[in-house]
Each structure stands twice: as structure tokens, then as C-alpha cells.
Amino acid sequence: MSRVYMNPCTTYELDTVYEKTAEILNGLGGMGSFVKPGMRVALKPNMILVKKPAEAATTHPAVVSAIARLVREAGGIPYIVESPFGQYTVPALERHYVSCGMKQLQEEGLVELNTDLSTAEIELPEGLKLKKLGILKPIADADLVISLSKLKTHALMTYTGAVKNLFGVIAGLQKGSFHMRFPDSVTFADALIDICLAVKPGLHIMDAIVGMEGDGPTAGTPRDIGFIGASTDPFALDLAAASTICEKVKIVPTIQRARARGLGPAELNEIEFPMATPDQFYIPDYKFAKTESSTTVSWLRNSKLLKPYPAFDKKICVGCGECFRACPVQALQMVEKRPVLDIDKCIRCFCCHEGCSPQAVRIKRNRFAGMVEAGLSFVSFLTSELPFKKRKKIS
Numbered sequence: 001m002s003r004v005y006m007n008p009c010t011t012y013e014l015d016t017v018y019e020k021t022a023e024i025l026n027g028l029g030g031m032g033s034f035v036k037p038g039m040r041v042a043l044k045p046n047m048i049l050v051k052k053p054a055e056a057a058t059t060h061p062a063v064v065s066a067i068a069r070l071v072r073e074a075g076g077i078p079y080i081v082e083s084p085f086g087q088y089t090v091p092a093l094e095r096h097y098v099s100c101g102m103k104q105l106q107e108e109g110l111v112e113l114n115t116d117l118s119t120a121e122i123e124l125p126e127g128l129k130l131k132k133l134g135i136l137k138p139i140a141d142a143d144l145v146i147s148l149s150k151l152k153t154h155a156l157m158t159y160t161g162a163v164k165n166l167f168g169v170i171a172g173l174q175k176g177s178f179h180m181r182f183p184d185s186v187t188f189a190d191a192l193i194d195i196c197l198a199v200k201p202g203l204h205i206m207d208a209i210v211g212m213e214g215d216g217p218t219a220g221t222p223r224d225i226g227f228i229g230a231s232t233d234p235f236a237l238d239l240a241a242a243s244t245i246c247e248k249v250k251i252v253p254t255i256q257r258a259r260a261r262g263l264g265p266a267e268l269n270e271i272e273f274p275m276a277t278p279d280q281f282y283i284p285d286y287k288f289a290k291t292e293s294s295t296t297v298s299w300l301r302n303s304k305l306l307k308p309y310p311a312f313d314k315k316i317c318v319g320c321g322e323c324f325r326a327c328p329v330q331a332l333q334m335v336e337k338r339p340v341l342d343i344d345k346c347i348r349c350f351c352c353h354e355g356c357s358p359q360a361v362r363i364k365r366n367r368f369a370g371m372v373e374a375g376l377s378f379v380s381f382l383t384s385e386l387p388f389k390k391r392k393k394i395s
């Protein structure tokens with residue numbers, strides 16, 4: 001039976017986060033059961049964009065700091081590795097390290113910051129969609145990988161957590177080719193699961209003290225959730241964590257596909273919770289991205305007719321071209337320093353939305369889709385099965 005640790009925590013105060021994380025690790029047998037003296041340990045946080053920790057788009061440095069301290073106490077050497085959105089260059093990495101609070105951890109002597117841009121090819125015998133994969137070499141070379149995800153909504157994948165966090169081991173703009181090869185959320189979920197199985201982190205930690213709601217993973221708003229999560233099983237951790245924000249958790253593509261592939265637990269009652277349980281954190285009115293459909297029927301959710309599309313606010317746009325460079329199918333052109341969309345080419349991956357720091361990319365629906373959605377919402381309301389009877393207050 002998989003175990004998921006959910007330790008209540010409502011602050012990013014360093015010592016509190018350290019204590020709460022240490023309590024979890026004690027339950028797991030201590031950091032010493034994962035880390036032996038001299039081991040090089042890759043910490044893989046979510047550092048998707050050049051954002052401040054308070055914006056809740058990235059793993060908070062207090063959580064990274066707590067894990068780094070525990071790794072050091074066990075004799076390991078922690079280093080941070082991540083390929084954020086956009087071009088994978090040393091100057092780009094430096095900007096992310098400073099903004100996301102990791103540079104400070106390096107200055108405190110807690111962590112090393114990776115600047116090696118090389119990749120290594122690995123085999124994926126268990127892969128369903130991928131049999132070979134090029135990943136960041138410092139991840140491939142690590143004695144242990146610890147994934148440090150952030151709980152957020154996601155415009156394409158509904159929710160991002162333990163499994164989705166590992167997409168950041170793919171270097172820079174190569175991520176776009178995955179969207180091109182796996183354009184819908186279900187096949188993309190299978191590819192994400194393959195990547196997660198290939199990287200095989202020994203431990204998955206989740207920063208769910210404050211998550212992101214609305215138009216995640218970068219343009220949403222922070223929302224208090226109140227726990228630090230951990231498990232050696234990423235599928236169990238995602239099922240538990242997504243259950244705190246999502247009524248119909250099985251529509252989350254990575255969860256749906258993991259269940260279909262027999263990976264991890266199928267239901268919450270197949271998970272052991274030594275600390276708190278998901279119902280203690282359940283937020284019934286958590287807001288999802290505007291891309292979300294009210295229907296749970298896969299083909300309807302993925303129908304191009306109903307799917308929203310990106311729209312570009314020319315007043316907010318600064319003409320940086322990140323969206324243009326990230327679009328995997330060349331559906332965007334820069335005309336007079338502003339993106340112009342060819343909607344027939346657009347596969348609705350929302351990479352442009354995800355990578356736009358000034359938040360100039362909106363999620364739009366046509367009027368017909370809006371009417372269909374209203375009808376589906378009504379049907380969904382009549383047939384909804386609430387997983388928890390009531391929400392207990394987070395103390």
C-alpha cells in the first residue's frame with residue numbers, strides 16, 4: 001500500500017517548514033534511508049518562469065531549503081537542476097535562480113546551482129509512448145533525484161504536481177516537440193508518465209502550503225491550501241493532492257492515465273495516510289483554468305470545437321517573442337513585434353500562455369462553446385458525486 005504524508009503547514013517561515021519536513025522524513029525512516037554520505041542529490045524544483053516565490057508559480061525556496069538541509073545532515077551534496085520554460089541557457093538559468101530564491105540558498109552554502117546544459121540519452125523500457133529520451137545530464141548522473149513539485153492548476157493538464165514536475169528534465173525548447181507529438185492532454189499525460197518512470201525520483205515532495213488557482217501554471221493566483229506532501233509514489237501523491245482541490249479528480253489526465261496503466265493506487269482508500277488526510281484540506285470552490293470543460297467525457301473535453309484558444313492583449317504584450325519561440329506548431333507569427341495567431345494551426349497546448357511573463361495571453365472561448373459549456377455544467381451539477389461530505393477547517 002502506498003503511503004502519502006500530508007503534514008499541515010500554513011507558513012513559509014524557514015524553521016517551521018524545516019520541522020514539518022523533518023517530521024515527514026522521520027515517518028519515511030529518516031533522510032538517511034535515502035541519502036548516504038557523499039551522494040550527489042539532484043533537487044528538481046518547479047522554476048517554470050522568472051517569478052517571485054510569493055506568486056506561487058514556483059516551488060517555494062523554504063521547502064527547497066528544508067530538503068537541502070536534511071540532505072546535508074545525512075551527508076549528501078544537494079544541487080538544484082531544472083530546465084524552466086523557454087531557452088535553456090546559463091544567463092536564463094541565472095535569472096530564474098535569482099528570482100525564485102535559489103541563488104540565496106547557494107549563497108548560504110546549502111545548495112549548488114547547476115549550469116551544465118548537457119543532456120544524456122536514456123532508455124525507457126517501461127515507456128508506453130517513449131522508448132528513448134534525452135534528459136538533463138545532471139539529472140541522469142545524480143545518485144538520487146528528489147522531486148520538489150508545486151501544487152497548481154494547469155491550462156492544458158488541469159492540475160500539475162508530482163508527475164508533471166518531471167517535464168522540467170527536458171531541455172529548454174525541446175519540450176515543444178512533445179506537444180507536437182502528443183497534442184492532446186491524454187497522450188501528453190502518457191508521455192509525462194513515461195518521463196516520470198524514466199527519471200525515477202527516490203522521493204517526491206510537494207509544496208502545497210500555498211498553491212495556484214485559476215489560469216495556472218503561471219497566470220493564476222495564489223491560494224492557501226495548507227500542507228507539505230511527500231511520498232515515494234508520485235501517482236499516489238498526485239491522487240491525494242489533487243483530491244484537495246478537485247471534485248472529480250479522475251479527469252486529471254495524468255491521474256486518469258496512471259489508473260488505466262495500473263500505476264499507483266486507483267482510489268484514495270488504497271493509500272495509507274500516516275499524517276493528515278486529503279479531506280482535511282479540501283477546498284470546494286478552488287478555481288480552475290478557463291480552459292477547463294464541465295464535461296468528464298474525454299472526446300468532448302478534447303474537441304477542437306469546444307476548446308478555448310489563446311488571445312493576445314496587445315496593450316500588455318511587450319513583444320518579447322517568448323510565445324512565438326515556444327509555439328510547437330508555428331501557429332504564431334510576430335508582426336510589428338506582436339504575436340498573430342493562425343487559429344487553424346493552433347493545437348491549444350497553451351505553451352504561449354504558460355510562458356508569457358507579463359500575462360498578455362488570455363484564454364478565450366467562442367460563444368457556441370460557452371452555451372454548450374453552460375449546458376454541460378448543469379448536467380454535471382445534477383450528477384455530481386462529491387468525494388467528501390464536508391470540509392474540515394485547516395487549523
Ligand code: SF4
Nearest residue numbers: 317318320321323356
Ligand atoms: S504575448 Fe507575451 S510572450 Fe508573447 S510577445 Fe507578448 S509579452 Fe511576449
Ligand code: SF4
Nearest residue numbers: 327346347349350352
Ligand atoms: S498558439 Fe499557443 S496554444 Fe496555439 S499551438 Fe501555439 S503555443 Fe499552443
